[in-house]
């Protein structure tokens with residue numbers, strides 16, 4: 001960490017990924033196009049998989065123009081929106097300018113890989129949909145360390161990330177379909193293990209006609225003081241995950 005608390009970006013692959021993701025207005029047109037698909041995506045798979053989470057303090061990574069945040073703010077006590085690009089946060093601020101609460105929305109522009117403004121063990125639920133799919137594997141690794149730090153014991157994460165790394169290891173997302181990164185489902189499990197998180201379930205699925213391009217991973221930070229409660233929550237989650245798979 002440097003004196004401002006932000007991480008140094010040692011890897012050139014990570015640096016290149018952040019340069020690509022910071023290209024001016026890279027996502028602007030996409031934000032408008034994507035708005036109409038969130039209703040269906042929220043119905044399936046998002047809501048059935050997150051509905052039992054504790055929404056007291058939610059951290060959303062890469063909110064873009066806020067199509068997910070729109071829904072999360074109806075559930076959360078506090079909603080932290082963290083984006084690398086200021087223009088995305090400006091769109092969120094404009095979108096929610098008349099939001100009267102009770103959810104408190106906080107906006108944070110970050111360095112693209114760390115969360116120095118979020119207190120240790122203060123978050124009950126980490127959420128990211130259709131953003132971390134673009135993050136190069138070392139960038140995801142950096143966020144995983146941060147998720148382990150900021151999650152409360154017993155807290156959960158729902159992260160949509162790339163699995164395209166099983167097809168190509170190229171770290172340049174501009175060479176991949178739908179700007180998918182070289183991240184993989186297996187690597188996500190490894191990152192969880194390295195950071196003391198438990199990945200309870202995952203789903204590899206097609207995106208934009210590319211088989212196995214994406215993955216949803218769900219994970220929990222164990223609670224050493226409430227081992228039985230955390231175990232029971234994982235069992236309940238696994239049961240509802242299986243039920244969801246059978247009924248979709």
Ligand SMILES: C[S@@+](CC[C@H](N)C(=O)[O-])C[C@H]1O[C@@H](n2cnc3c(N)ncnc32)[C@H](O)[C@@H]1O
Pocket residue numbers: 018021027030031034061062063064065066067068082083084085088111112113128129130131134135139
């Ligand atoms: C494709 S948009 C998705 C936005 C939103 N999740 C949605 O579903 O509409 C990707 C978002 O991730 C943000 N982003 C890209 N790289 C990032 C990084 N390393 N850290 C945080 N945000 C990042 C972009 O600024 C953009 O807002």
